[in-house]
Amino acid sequence: MKKAISLLLTAVFLTLALAGCGGGDGSGGGTSESDAAAKYGSAVLKLYLPGEYLGENLISNFEKQFGVKVIVENFDSNEMMYTKLQAGDSYDVLIPSDYMIERLIAGNYLQPLDKSLIPNLGNLAEQVVGLGYDPDGTYSVPYFWGSVGLVYNHNNVDPSVVEAEGWSILRDTDYAGRIYIYDSERDSFMMAFKALGYSMNTSDSGEIEEAYEWLREMNNTMAPIYVTDEVIDSMMNGEMDIAVVYSGDATVILDENEEMSFSMPKEGTNIWCDAMVIPTNAENPKLAHEFINYVLTYDASFDNSSTVGYASPNAEVLKEMSTNTELYAYNEAYLPRSGYDKDEIFHDNVTLQRELSKLWIRVKAEN
Amino acid sequence: MKQFRSMTYPYVAWITVMIVVPMLLIVLYAFTQSGNDVLTFRFTFDNFVRFVTDKIFRAVLWRSLYIAFFTTLICVLLGYPIAYAIAHLSEHGETVMILLITMPTWVNMLVRTYAWLGILKDDGVLNAFLGLFGIGPVTMLHTSFAVILGMVYNFIPFMILQIHTSLNKMDKNLLNAAADLGANNVQSFLRVTLPLSLPGVVSGITLVFLPAVSSFFIPKLLGGGQYVLVGNVIESQFLTSGDWNFGSAISMIMAVIIMLSMYFTRKIDVSVASGGKE
Numbered sequence: 285m286k287k288a289i290s291l292l293l294t295a296v297f298l299t300l301a302l303a304g305c306g307g308g309d310g311s312g313g314g315t316s317e318s319d320a321a322a323k324y325g326s327a328v329l330k331l332y333l334p335g336e337y338l339g340e341n342l343i344s345n346f347e348k349q350f351g352v353k354v355i356v357e358n359f360d361s362n363e364m365m366y367t368k369l370q371a372g373d374s375y376d377v378l379i380p381s382d383y384m385i386e387r388l389i390a391g392n393y394l395q396p397l398d399k400s401l402i403p404n405l406g407n408l409a410e411q412v413v414g415l416g417y418d419p420d421g422t423y424s425v426p427y428f429w430g431s432v433g434l435v436y437n438h439n440n441v442d443p444s445v446v447e448a449e450g451w452s453i454l455r456d457t458d459y460a461g462r463i464y465i466y467d468s469e470r471d472s473f474m475m476a477f478k479a480l481g482y483s484m485n486t487s488d489s490g491e492i493e494e495a496y497e498w499l500r501e502m503n504n505t506m507a508p509i510y511v512t513d514e515v516i517d518s519m520m521n522g523e524m525d526i527a528v529v530y531s532g533d534a535t536v537i538l539d540e541n542e543e544m545s546f547s548m549p550k551e552g553t554n555i556w557c558d559a560m561v562i563p564t565n566a567e568n569p570k571l572a573h574e575f576i577n578y579v580l581t582y583d584a585s586f587d588n589s590s591t592v593g594y595a596s597p598n599a600e601v602l603k604e605m606s607t608n609t610e611l612y613a614y615n616e617a618y619l620p621r622s623g624y625d626k627d628e629i630f631h632d633n634v635t636l637q638r639e640l641s642k643l644w645i646r647v648k649a650e651n
Numbered sequence: 652m653k654q655f656r657s658m659t660y661p662y663v664a665w666i667t668v669m670i671v672v673p674m675l676l677i678v679l680y681a682f683t684q685s686g687n688d689v690l691t692f693r694f695t696f697d698n699f700v701r702f703v704t705d706k707i708f709r710a711v712l713w714r715s716l717y718i719a720f721f722t723t724l725i726c727v728l729l730g731y732p733i734a735y736a737i738a739h740l741s742e743h744g745e746t747v748m749i750l751l752i753t754m755p756t757w758v759n760m761l762v763r764t765y766a767w768l769g770i771l772k773d774d775g776v777l778n779a780f781l782g783l784f785g786i787g788p789v790t791m792l793h794t795s796f797a798v799i800l801g802m803v804y805n806f807i808p809f810m811i812l813q814i815h816t817s818l819n820k821m822d823k824n825l826l827n828a829a830a831d832l833g834a835n836n837v838q839s840f841l842r843v844t845l846p847l848s849l850p851g852v853v854s855g856i857t858l859v860f861l862p863a864v865s866s867f868f869i870p871k872l873l874g875g876g877q878y879v880l881v882g883n884v885i886e887s888q889f890l891t892s893g894d895w896n897f898g899s900a901i902s903m904i905m906a907v908i909i910m911l912s913m914y915f916t917r918k919i920d921v922s923v924a925s926g927g928k929e
Contacts, residue, residue: 363890467876469891509793510876514768523773634893641891649711649879 320351324571327352331575332368333379334359334558337428339587346578352571369393374565376572379427382417382557386632394423395564401573404580409599411622415557416629424559425576426597428588430531431555431620431627432471433548435538440525443545450549451479453526455498460506464518464527467510469644470630470637471528471554472499478551478626485631492639499647510648519544532594534617539593546617552626557597595620680899698900708884708901715880716908718795719864722802726859727852729803730810734851735844737811738818749815752808764801764872771797771873793875801873802863810855817851818844853916861909881905 320327335358343354357375359365362384369378369388380388388394399405402425412426434453436446440462446453454463454475465472474484476495486492502508511518516533518524520540529537534546560579562572578584585598589605595618596602605611605618612618621627684693702708737748755763770776771792778788791797821844829839867882881901888898
């Protein structure tokens with residue numbers, strides 16, 4: 285009996301010891317944590333990104349291959365991430381959105397990337413290179429990109445009507461009581477500005493006033509339901525006929541519910557990009573570069589894009605996902621439109637965003 | 652006793668730092684303009700005037716009070732009989748029932764409210780049940796019904812527990828005495844039980860009305876963002892509009908309304924209780 289117990293204990297200790305080595309020993313090609321520490325200065329990478337934004341095996345594969353440990357933390361919004369950075373929290377890699385990267389660059393929160401450590405930069409798709417928030421890619425490497433569009437039930441809504449009306453379908457009383465609006469001042473005012481033919485980055489008070497009236501009329505005549513991430517489940521179940529959705533979420537919805545289609549309105553939309561950056565106070569910038577380089581490999585990018593549904597920044601993966609009939613070849617939400625002159629990237633403007641937020645709560649409060 | 656008094660200092664310090672200072676900050680923000688330097692304040696009533704003179708915000712305030720009022724009313728009407736029934740169970744049954752009523756509060760409120768989405772939606776559990784009788788589907792989600800239901804569900808345990816406690820503290824001999832003096836069941840309930848349980852009802856009302864009037868995620872989730880309440884306006888001022896001064900002013904207005912309503916509820920309590928004794 286005693287023997288059995290001591291054997292068991294030995295087994296437990298051995299397992300613990302092995303686990304302590306980052307689990308890299310069994311995989312053959314892996315390196316141990318001490319090797320990694322010697323190479324990068326530390327074997328720990330702190331990653332801060334939005335929730336549900338990682339490929340199934342991305343982190344475990346990276347840990348195995350490089351013999352390191354990744355600590356993942358999630359944020360609900362770019363603004364929340366910004367507040368934590370301001371408070372002095374340290375991370376090695378962040379994945380914020382385009383406009384927030386502008387704000388971080390302006391505030392000297394980011395360090396320039398050492399491109400010699402990221403040879404896989406050559407894998408980037410041309411659509412995500414040279415975007416306005418960081419034109420030379422000095423500070424950031426794209427992670428996911430997409431658009432905002434309309435998911436609609438093509439059994440109840442005629443596709444030709446959706447194409448013809450664009451964003452204005454959200455004020456077409458034929459569909460009153462059957463629409464979901466994404467509850468964010470940024471996306472709502474974007475639709476209104478686009479529907480009116482203005483730039484979504486306008487700060488002209490007359491144009492803002494017109495957009496406000498556009499949204500008021502929508503609120504007062506259409507009885508819209510304001511949702512955030514619940515929209516994914518609800519549209520999968522076909523609860524409403526039209527919804528404003530981010531393209532990656534739309535990909536997932538279309539994949540689950542065959543009655544749903546996706547349209548990018550002709551008046552133009554927001555093309556956005558979330559990208560990896562390294563903050564100035566990162567404790568392990570070398571490993572951060574290694575991680576960024578790793579994400580750009582075919583396998584890691586494929587894992588990311590096929591798990592999450594957003595468009596890949598990796599040219600090969602993007603091509604495979606959008607042409608392979610087993611994958612998303614028939615899913616019109618996957619590949620965002622590119623090169624359309626009415627589409628825009630959102631630029632950072634704190635004063636404008638606050639102004640729009642004040643108007644947005646008034647739109648919703650009126651009933 | 653002096654040595655004991657000095658032992659309260661840590662608590663006084665704690666209360667000062669965690670409650671008094673933040674309250675004063677809210678007052679300071681409410682009466683100043685935005686864009687202040689650290690040391691110069693420009694005092695103003697603008698934030699209050701802006702809220703009170705705005706038709707949309709007045710409607711929001713009215714809607715919040717209305718929904719909180721109905722939530723509280725339903726909680727009293729449902730909670731009192733439940734508490735009364737529990738108080739008359741055997742000791743064992745009472746323990747089990749109180750456990751059952753408190754148990755849902757062990758789960759996070761947000762999670763429980765999310766569950767209602769699945770129950771109330773058009774093809775949800777409740778509509779499937781109604782469908783068995785050939786009714787529906789009835790649209791329940793994103794209506795004021797859903798918002799009030801969500802609030803009653805979340806806050807009614809506070810009401811039941813308060814009333815139950817005050818019923819339990821009551822001396823059962825008083826009922827025997829009432830019967831001895833010729834009161835029937837209805838009379839002894841109205842003249843003995845009810846007045847003696849009123850303090851429980853009043854603290855129950857306070858515990859339900861307060862969170863109901865300032866709730867913001869229940870209307871957001873179950874009301875589909877269409878039922879913007881004061882809590883939502885305050886939230887947006889701090890989180891996205893960055894207008895802390897206006898947000899603080901609204902918070903202060905709410906605090907005053909709540910204090911006034913508590914004052915009047917307690918007055919009713921005192922007058923009814925003393926009326927019962929005479």
